[in-house]
Amino acid sequence: MSASEARRGRPPTFDREAALAAATRLFWQNGYEATSINDLTSAMGIRPGSLYAAFGDKKALFNEVIEAYGRSPAGEFVWAAMAREPTAFDAFRRILLDAAAMYTDPETPAGNLLCSAAAADVDVAVYMRDLRNASVDTFEKRLTSARQAGEIPATADPRKLAAYFTAVMHGMSQRARDGATGAELADTADLAMAAWPRA
Secondary structure (H helix, E strand, O other): OOHHHHHOOOOOOOOHHHHHHHHHHHHHHHOOOOOOHHHHHHHHOOOHHHHHHHHOOHHHHHHHHHHHHHOOHHHHHHHHHHHHOOOHHHHHHHHHHHHHHHOOOOOOOOOOHHHHOOOOOHHHHHHHHHHHHHHHHHHHHHHHHHHHOOOOOOOOOHHHHHHHHHHHHHHHHHHHHOOOOHHHHHHHHHHHHOOOOOO
């Protein structure tokens, strides 16, 4: 940026993706409520005015962080397993084993961002709750298809199973936050799969 541009007040350019990645890491590590605007601008390398100009307020930035997270490997692994694995059993086993690995990846904060970024702000809390509950609906659809295909018994309840596997996955996230290793979470995944209903 030239001196004349600075005098005219032109805002400095910045790497939006890098700034968003820094914000993601901060929200993931500290949660929504404990992350201040000062924390964000320091981590993102921008001034408060630039943050507001580029992303809106803290809530708008957080929403963009969540959307970007959903497109990342850490956010997409559930859908990837659903699409890649040939059976429901294989898909759910892959989801839990991938969760064990990703939730303890040293390159990212522990756990899952959707479970880690708890908020007292009502709008944010409802938004996060709805995103977490969406897992139950997604799992239920896959399990309903599995029952129709004869992969699980006709007596199996897809909704109850979906709620169970969601609880396991979210519990694994918290265990990772509390220091559980990838191996420990893989053991949890194996134990959870032992509850799979057999025809």
